[in-house]
Amino acid sequence: MPEHLAEKILRFHSITFACSNSKLMAEYHTGRMGFRPIARREMNKNANRGVRAEVVKNGNCVLAFIAPIAPVDNTAIVMSDSDREEAERIVNHISRHGDSVMDVAFVCEDVREVFAWAVNHGAQAILNPTRFEDNYGSAVIATVTAFGHVTHTFIEKDKYLGAYLPGYLPIDYNDPINKVYDSVPIMEIDHVVGNQYAGQMENVCNLQLTNSFSYRKAFGFHQFVSEDDYNVQTEFSALKSTVMANPNNCVKMPINEPAKGKRLSQIEEYLRYNNGPGVQHIALRTPNIIKCVDEMKKRGVEFIDVPTEYYIDLRERLTNNNAPRIKEDLAKIENLGILVDYDKDGYLLQLFVKHVSNRPTSFYEIIQREGSEGFGGGNFKALFEAVEREQLKRGNLA
Ligand SMILES: O=C(O)C(=O)Cc1ccc(O)cc1
Numbered sequence: 474m475p476e477h478l479a480e481k482i483l484r485f486h487s488i489t490f491a492c493s494n495s496k497l498m499a500e501y502h503t504g505r506m507g508f509r510p511i512a513r514r515e516m517n518k519n520a521n522r523g524v525r526a527e528v529v530k531n532g533n534c535v536l537a538f539i540a541p542i543a544p545v546d547n548t549a550i551v552m553s554d555s556d557r558e559e560a561e562r563i564v565n566h567i568s569r570h571g572d573s574v575m576d577v578a579f580v581c582e583d584v585r586e587v588f589a590w591a592v593n594h595g596a597q598a599i600l601n602p603t604r605f606e607d608n609y610g611s612a613v614i615a616t617v618t619a620f621g622h623v624t625h626t627f628i629e630k631d632k633y634l635g636a637y638l639p640g641y642l643p644i645d646y647n648d649p650i651n652k653v654y655d656s657v658p659i660m661e662i663d664h665v666v667g668n669q670y671a672g673q674m675e676n677v678c679n680l681q682l683t684n685s686f687s688y689r690k691a692f693g694f695h696q697f698v699s700e701d702d703y704n705v706q707t708e709f710s711a712l713k714s715t716v717m718a719n720p721n722n723c724v725k726m727p728i729n730e731p732a733k734g735k736r737l738s739q740i741e742e743y744l745r746y747n748n749g750p751g752v753q754h755i756a757l758r759t760p761n762i763i764k765c766v767d768e769m770k771k772r773g774v775e776f777i778d779v780p781t782e783y784y785i786d787l788r789e790r791l792t793n794n795n796a797p798r799i800k801e802d803l804a805k806i807e808n809l810g811i812l813v814d815y816d817k818d819g820y821l822l823q824l825f826v827k828h829v830s831n832r833p834t835s836f837y838e839i840i841q842r843e844g845s846e847g848f849g850g851g852n853f854k855a856l857f858e859a860v861e862r863e864q865l866k867r868g869n870l871a
């Protein structure tokens with residue numbers, strides 16, 4: 474994609490999960506993670522007979538949960554062909570992958586042009602550019618395939634004043650749980666990671682062949698180099714990763730594939746249980762990770778455990794000449810089990826939530842950036858040992 478067109482892909486808009494019960498998924502994100510319900514699509518007597526969807530928001534981070542309402546093959550249930558098609562797509566996604574990310578949407582300008590380029594360069598059309606309208610205005614929306622059954626939606630909605638998208642009713646209600654607990658500070662989606670089959674990472678990032686999707690060719694993304702030694706650090710992890718980004722670097726999408734290690738790669742485990750490629754993790758950026766993790770823990774979110782030796786190592790690492798001064802209280806960082814990494818530009822603090830769904834597939838990361846634009850390469854050893862302990866408990870570390 475030429476630069477002038479790629480520049481029309483501006484930032485993350487939202488992430489949509491296909492799930493069997495959108496109400497409960499929204500409640501988990503509200504009650505446990507501190508999101509606020511903002512919009513929903515309900516069955517009504519004229520339209521939207523196939524799905525029900527809930528949308529939640531925290532800061533600028535918007536998540537949508539969409540679920541089939543009824544058995545799509547039951548002809549006694551009256552719905553339009555397009556409602557049935559939409560419901561069928563969700564049913565198929567859930568039956569193949571379980572409750573999981575189906576779409577990552579971007580705010581765009583000139584959706585029609587961006588879409589036309591993408592489908593002429595390896596992406597397949599799921600929804601042709603369409604203008605949708607309701608009482609709050611209109612938006613132009615188009616969807617294309619990316620990897621596995623994950624799609625990307627382009628959204629142009631500068632004229633739209635509703636809470637989410639046309640067809641969704643705003644919710645003027647906050648879950649009472651958010652009055653019991655303090656708010657959880659989240660700013661936006663920092664990055665979204667895709668897991669690929671072995672040998673496919675390069676293709677999904679860069680490939681120039683026709684009939685195949687790649688972020689460079691179809692979307693004009695470039696390789697985002699965060700740390701010189703990103704790849705060297707993956708020797709512990711049995712994974713390879715390349716970070717792709719849009720021209721303004723607001724959209725960052727690391728792409729992983731399994732690498733040969735002594736034992737089953739965590740990416741291989743993901744591919745087995747997700748039944749193919751898909752979104753591995755969603756990183757949520759916070760301005761205050763101590764507050765964010767503390768509040769989430771009070772609300773019952775479970776995070777991956779790091780051993781106490783990590784903090785002995787960390788205190789050692791922080792005495793290096795090139796180590797930045799960490800403004801947060803190290804005792805609090807240790808208490809909450811938060812991970813610290815740094816590079817020449819500054820530092821970052823991060824922590825990983827245990828899998829939310831019943832499969833050992835996707836998870837959330839909480840990240841605070843203080844200068845560093847990296848992804849936590851310095852934490853890989855401790856982190857992947859922790860991940861492997863969980864894999865071992867599941868019997869998936871042969
Ligand atoms: O690359 C990234 O964005 C990371 O955050 C690194 C990472 C890779 C695999 C994990 O199980 C956890 C973290």
Ligand SMILES: [Fe+2]
Pocket residue numbers: 664666754756838848
């Ligand atoms: Fe990450």
